[in-house]
Amino acid sequence: MTRVFNFSPGPATLPEPVLRQAAEEMLDWQGSGMSVMEMSHRGKQFMGIHAEAEDLLKELMQIPASYQVLFMQGGALGENAIVPMNLIGATGRADYVLTGDWSKKSAQEAKIYGEVNVPVSGDASKFTAVPPQSQWKLDPGASYVHICSNETIGGVQFHWTPETGSVPLVADMSSDILSRPIDVSQYGLIYAGAQKNIGPSGLTIVVVRKDLLGRALPITPSAFNYQIQAAADSMYNTPPTYSIYIAGLVLKHVKAQGGMAAVAERNARKAKLLYDFLDGSSFFRNPIAHQDRSLMNVPFWLKDTALDAAFLHGAEQRGMIQLKGHRSVGGMRASIYNAMPIEGVQALVEYMKEFERQHG
Ligand SMILES: *Cc1c(COP(=O)(O)O)cnc(C)c1O
Numbered sequence: 001m002t003r004v005f006n007f008s009p010g011p012a013t014l015p016e017p018v019l020r021q022a023a024e025e026m027l028d029w030q031g032s033g034m035s036v037m038e039m040s041h042r043g044k045q046f047m048g049i050h051a052e053a054e055d056l057l058k059e060l061m062q063i064p065a066s067y068q069v070l071f072m073q074g075g076a077l078g079e080n081a082i083v084p085m086n087l088i089g090a091t092g093r094a095d096y097v098l099t100g101d102w103s104k105k106s107a108q109e110a111k112i113y114g115e116v117n118v119p120v121s122g123d124a125s126k127f128t129a130v131p132p133q134s135q136w137k138l139d140p141g142a143s144y145v146h147i148c149s150n151e152t153i154g155g156v157q158f159h160w161t162p163e164t165g166s167v168p169l170v171a172d173m174s175s176d177i178l179s180r181p182i183d184v185s186q187y188g189l190i191y192a193g194a195q196k197n198i199g200p201s202g203l204t205i206v207v208v209r210k211d212l213l214g215r216a217l218p219i220t221p222s223a224f225n226y227q228i229q230a231a232a233d234s235m236y237n238t239p240p241t242y243s244i245y246i247a248g249l250v251l252k253h254v255k256a257q258g259g260m261a262a263v264a265e266r267n268a269r270k271a272k273l274l275y276d277f278l279d280g281s282s283f284f285r286n287p288i289a290h291q292d293r294s295l296m297n298v299p300f301w302l303k304d305t306a307l308d309a310a311f312l313h314g315a316e317q318r319g320m321i322q323l324k325g326h327r328s329v330g331g332m333r334a335s336i337y338n339a340m341p342i343e344g345v346q347a348l349v350e351y352m353k354e355f356e357r358q359h360g
Pocket residue numbers: 010074075076077078102148150151152172173174175193194196
């Protein structure tokens with residue numbers, strides 16, 4: 001068996017020990033005589049798996065007791081509608097900070113449910129930087145302020161938390177949740193599709209301050225109503241059981257590796273390796289403002305884009321896949337989430353050096 005270094009932006013690479021344990025338990029989970037996939041979501045066994053995953057998430061992210069964790073479905077794009085349906089009714093309007101493709105998409109979807117205002121946009125810098133808070137024109141009557149903490153396509157990331165006063169801060173953390181310690185108490189709501197840093201697709205994580213429950217617009221589908229899901233402990237309807245099980249194994253793995261501080265330190269080391277190389281090269285480039293660079297998704301371009309195909313082909317031959325940039329921006333992108341080992345980044349940098357020597 002040969003496993004590749006998978007730089008996919010999502011669904012993304014998972015820790016090998018997690019996959020091995022899942023394989024071992026596939027046909028018979030801990031003497032139950034069945035796979036987790038076959039269990040009743042209301043049975044004692046799955047309820048235990050569910051509770052353990054939730055407890056681990058609370059522990060790792062240090063989620064205060066005043067917050068509700070929800071395991072939902074529909075992905076982050078589903079949440080682009082579900083968030084406004086549940087929250088925008090407070091005042092009928094919300095602020096959306098634009099830092100790239102994903103936040104623009106969130107703002108677009110929210111317009112269906114209320115008035116959307118844009119306190120600031122990274123447009124002027126072609127979304128190569130996060131506009132500093134001094135430039136934001138926040139609406140004190142907004143129901144919430146929405147940000148995307150890490151723009152997976154553009155490669156910019158918030159390395160600070162915005163101050164929004166009494167207006168709840170909502171963050172799409174799909175591509176950097178669990179990559180570093182954060183102070184949950186500074187947010188009203190955090191959401192993330194699981195398939196970047198937590199587990200398989202199908203599971204969507206929502207962490208919401210309990211006082212924000214109960215504001216849903218009457219049109220909100222019951223399965224997407226935070227209050228109804230909270231009252232049912234995320235079991236109003238059948239949750240994505242197998243994805244929750246794998247997420248639980250990943251969370252256990254993260255805990256065993258030393259928790260968030262240790263994970264953040266490793267992620268910073270991996271990203272530095274790649275950015276240091278890019279900055280020293282006149283052959284590859286990354287145009288993102290240094291202080292706003294993503295530690296999770298590193299887009300880079302060759303000076304001569306005619307060499308892109310050769311670069312990607314060579315990478316694949318060396319067991320490094322999914323390095324093609326998003327179709328909207330071209331070039332290359334290395335997604336180096338928690339489960340990407342440093343060896344993968346080292347192998348990529350070695351190959352980039354070799355490619356530069358040959359073609360530079
Ligand atoms: C991947 C991603 C999405 C899309 O998530 P889905 O689960 O496919 O709906 C949205 N926002 C960000 C920041 C992402 O990285």
